[in-house]
Amino acid sequence: MSIGYTRRDMLQFLGVSAMSMSIPKRLQDAQKDGKGKKAAGKPLTFFGWSDTHIPVHGDGSKLWPAIDAMNKLPDKPYPKNIGGIVDTPTFVFNCGDITEWPTHQAKKTYEDLITKRLRYPSYEILGNHDEAGADGVEGAPPIMKEWFKRRYGDLSYTFDQGGIHFVCPFSAYDESLGSPAQNITTEAMDFIRKNLHRHYSPDLVPEKLISIPQGRPIVVAMHLCFDAMTNRDAFVDALGDTNVIMVLGGHYHKAKVGSYRDVNFVQLPSVNSAWSEVTVIRITSDRLVAIPYDYSKGQWVDDREKILNVKISK
């Protein structure tokens, strides 16, 4: 559906600057950079990590080596078969379970790390631990949810960077099932369906939607990875025939890639695991690369199950 307005027209019409009501200034600056990159036809590079599980008392030391590695990755040559060097990432994406349990201390540690130690803007989604914690839903304070809503306007949101449309739905987790493998919720799939074609920001444009140009590459980010999804077909059906080039996931604490019904799934690594990895993602007009970097060994991962290097032109 086209409503005849470009995003910029709509924003001018509304008399507000892009995302100004819900996205921090640092991210607004990054959005401008991202748009500039799109105009110049440059690739988009971003880094991915997940399941940082900052403990209740806020000790963030497990995240330091990963952050320091991300800060140093620009200019590093990729493996020969990929080619080129790592660009400065436009942002870093955390696929959820930011905290082990949503305490003020854990939230503050994360905020401090992404604003003071990490040199790039950060986007994130919430995971089951941020929502409720490993000990069950009852008694979990809504600290991360409230922080998230202040940051993005709602628990689900979208953003644009480098000509790519990112759709980041919240999918509530059901602790009562006693299983880490679960359905993506109907609400999350409704959000996906709606926002594959249209921007939606409750703060920015209440009741109004902004259309996404047809064919625009789209990335969908979920906390549950492909292996944890118990309704994969319904999820892929929700993506429809839009140009979704990749679905990001976390939750299982291990980098892994795969393809299902022509959809690329990229599972992001966790600092809370046996692997000291962060994933570097490079999207050009015709190729998508996702490759983890092992910062303990100081080298690229060579496990084929963890590397995506595919053609994406449509």
Ligand SMILES: [Zn+2]
């Ligand atoms: Zn999780």
